Amino acid sequence: MTIEHSNIDYSERIPNNVGLAGNRRLQRALESWQPDYIKWWQDLGPDRSTAFDVYLRTAISVERDGWANFGFVKMPDYRWGIFLAKPDLDRKILFGDHKGEPAWQDVPGEYRAPLRRLIVTQGDTEPASVEQQRYLGVTCPSLYDLRNLFQINVEEGRHLWAMVYLLHAYFGRDGREEAEMLLERHSGDADKPRILGAFNEPTPDWLSYYMFTYFTDRDGKYQLAALAESGFDPLARTCQFMLTEEAHHMFVGETGIMRVAQRTCEVMNEVQSEDLTAVRGGGAVDLDTIQKYINLHFSVSLDLFGQEISTNAATYFNSGLKGRYLESRLDDDHRLTNSLWPVHLIQDGRIVLEERPALSAVNDRLRDDYIVDSQRGVDRWNGMLDAHGVDFRFTLPHRFFNRHIGTSAGTNVTPEGTVISDAKWNAQRGDWLPTEEDQMFVGSLMNRVTEPGKIAAWIAPPVRGINGKPWDYAYVRFN
Numbered sequence: 180m181t182i183e184h185s186n187i188d189y190s191e192r193i194p195n196n197v198g199l200a201g202n203r204r205l206q207r208a209l210e211s212w213q214p215d216y217i218k219w220w221q222d223l224g225p226d227r228s229t230a231f232d233v234y235l236r237t238a239i240s241v242e243r244d245g246w247a248n249f250g251f252v253k254m255p256d257y258r259w260g261i262f263l264a265k266p267d268l269d270r271k272i273l274f275g276d277h278k279g280e281p282a283w284q285d286v287p288g289e290y291r292a293p294l295r296r297l298i299v300t301q302g303d304t305e306p307a308s309v310e311q312q313r314y315l316g317v318t319c320p321s322l323y324d325l326r327n328l329f330q331i332n333v334e335e336g337r338h339l340w341a342m343v344y345l346l347h348a349y350f351g352r353d354g355r356e357e358a359e360m361l362l363e364r365h366s367g368d369a370d371k372p373r374i375l376g377a378f379n380e381p382t383p384d385w386l387s388y389y390m391f392t393y394f395t396d397r398d399g400k401y402q403l404a405a406l407a408e409s410g411f412d413p414l415a416r417t418c419q420f421m422l423t424e425e426a427h428h429m430f431v432g433e434t435g436i437m438r439v440a441q442r443t444c445e446v447m448n449e450v451q452s453e454d455l456t457a458v459r460g461g462g463a464v465d466l467d468t469i470q471k472y473i474n475l476h477f478s479v480s481l482d483l484f485g486q487e488i489s490t491n492a493a494t495y496f497n498s499g500l501k502g503r504y505l506e507s508r509l510d511d512d513h514r515l516t517n518s519l520w521p522v523h524l525i526q527d528g529r530i531v532l533e534e535r536p537a538l539s540a541v542n543d544r545l546r547d548d549y550i551v552d553s554q555r556g557v558d559r560w561n562g563m564l565d566a567h568g569v570d571f572r573f574t575l576p577h578r579f580f581n582r583h584i585g586t587s588a589g590t591n592v593t594p595e596g597t598v599i600s601d602a603k604w605n606a607q608r609g610d611w612l613p614t615e616e617d618q619m620f621v622g623s624l625m626n627r628v629t630e631p632g633k634i635a636a637w638i639a640p641p642v643r644g645i646n647g648k649p650w651d652y653a654y655v656r657f658n
């Protein structure tokens with residue numbers, strides 16, 4: 180392909196660091212997709228937001244300091260573009276049958292179909308999340324939060340661009356068709372839904388949103404990290420850069436949940452009670468309800484890792500298309516020919532932990548890494564509860580709780596990990612997952628606050644603002 184740079188060329192209609200101007204055909208193809216993308220953004224992106232000036236960061240280079248560029252932008256004018264991490268000309272494939280061979284700069288013919296499928300699945304989640312969050316701006320708790328929502332939305336839009344670039348540049352006509360389809364499927368659409376389950380669920384309120392950015396964006400982190408190991412070098416480099424954008428999304432989730440729980444602690448102190456009615460009466464979300472939202476979003480996100488035992492995943496690994504988390508740091512043969520991995524399975528109605536060929540268990544291994552990482556934020560939230568003298572502790576439910584994909588789909592498992600009957604599940608479901616009443620209560624708190632320095636009563640203000648600005652800075656200007 181053409182010469183590539185770490186600096187991004189913003190003089191182009193499509194900003195890029197892949198030398199797009201040197202490939203007229205590809206440039207024209209992407210320029211003809213661009214208006215469809217803008218139309219999609221206007222139809223299904225953040226509701227009634229096109230005239231707002233938003234304090235956004237835009238990458239100016241893929242170097243470490245390339246993110247330090249902030250300014251007011253109208254979202255439809257955001258410079259969505261194509262940014263790949265710097266190339267490593269000697270890069271070798273680290274795992275699978277092709278271990279040690281030079282990374283591919285083009286798509287190997289025999290892996291065309293699975294590679295396209297991985298890219299399409301990844302690409303499909305990005306616009307899906309923007310669609311899911313479409314109406315949240317209408318009920319933002321503060322300008323700071325509104326700005327973060329919009330920042331994440333534009334970056335998910337850019338992640339879509341990242342995958343569309345790969346489809347256009349490397350997959351010819353069917354790649355172009357897939358790129359169109361990415362704008363035609365819609366979250367929750369009865370006829371043309373998004374590909375993965377979690378991306379068809381609504382994100383109706385800000386508590387759900389923080390949970391989504393904590394738990395579901397974290398699946399994004401792990402999937403992107405696995406794809407960043409790919410032997411297909413353009414995919415690897417695209418994902419490496421996407422990962423730098425992902426960190427902020429998870430930060431918004433983690434601090435968002437922290438701030439909701441902190442406010443709950445403050446209200447419990449004000450009303451001198453931990454009782455649900457008293458806490459809700461004080462205008463905060465009771466801790467039990469926050470736990471139910473954790474249970475829901477964690478379990479839905481665990482489904483995104485696929486089956487515990489997966490031949491798809493084994494094929495992706497063997498073929499060098501999708502690796503493990505931080506593959507280069509793992510101390511083994513990177514081929515997994517004879518190794519085993521402990522996998523939780525349901526057998527005869529019981530949960531067992533059994534060694535299985537590691538190759539077929541790579542999905543579950545990634546899920547293991549994800550669970551460890553998810554626990555870190557939970558520990559930090561609990562540290563805050565402790566500091567407020569509150570005894571309650573948040574927990575992650577058992578990995579088989581409320582699962583719809585994998586070995587435990589269809590088995591009722593409590594958050595503690597006990598298999599129970601349908602009758603018991605139905606009787607206790609409402610203790611573990613948000614009930615309609617819980618959702619209505621959370622929904623009733625969602626009122627729009629857009630005055631600088633003001634914040635909704637159910638959430639504490641952030642510790643600091645964006646880019647050294649105070650948290651009460653006017654991050655969004657309505658026109």
Ligand code: BYC
Binds near residue numbers: 308376395
């Ligand atoms: N929903 O062998 P298995 C993000 C299907 S999030 C529906 O385990 P595989 C983001 C599966 O397709 C990251 N279907 O499958 C976050 C397969 O279908 P077929 C997104 C599901 O392929 C927030 C069958 O079940 N990126 O970036 O090994 C905001 C057998 O399953 C689901 C990726 O996912 C499900 N949850 O694993 C914005 C990376 N799970 O073959 C963005 C790309 C499985 O029977 N995707 N199935 O027709 C992949 O690597 C894989 O497709 C999966 C599934 C890990 C998702």
